[in-house]
Amino acid sequence: MIQIKCDCNERYGIEINTYKLFEEIKSFFEEQVKNEIFKDIPVTEPFYVGYSEVKKENIKWYATKWYKCNSCGCLWEFNYADFPAKGFVKKYENGKYTLESL
Ligand SMILES: [Zn+2]
Numbered sequence: 001m002i003q004i005k006c007d008c009n010e011r012y013g014i015e016i017n018t019y020k021l022f023e024e025i026k027s028f029f030e031e032q033v034k035n036e037i038f039k040d041i042p043v044t045e046p047f048y049v050g051y052s053e054v055k056k057e058n059i060k061w062y063a064t065k066w067y068k069c070n071s072c073g074c075l076w077e078f079n080y081a082d083f084p085a086k087g088f089v090k091k092y093e094n095g096k097y098t099l100e101s102l
Helices: 019-034
Strands: 014-016 038-041 048-052 057-061 065-069 075-079 087-092
Touching: 014 019, 019 038, 019 065, 019 075, 019 087
Parallel strands: none
Antiparallel strands: 014 087, 038 065, 048 057, 065 075, 075 087
């Protein structure tokens, strides 16, 4: 039995503001999934809930990806950058998702 080792402790959530960084992070996550360290799981909660004055309706924004760490159980939220819109990575250490109030 091989113990899966992750390096979540050394990684943090960040804002993705360059295309190069986006590509690096995207391939990092894909690599982790291939190595069965992370699991690609369905995104079930929006990271932003608000009201659009223009559309006169409630809006919910969902991240592109959620990854669950098979080793430490932490949850990673990854929203792809779509420049000029920046992307982000957020970390939920106990694996529990909490909606940030903006
Ligand atoms: Zn981990």
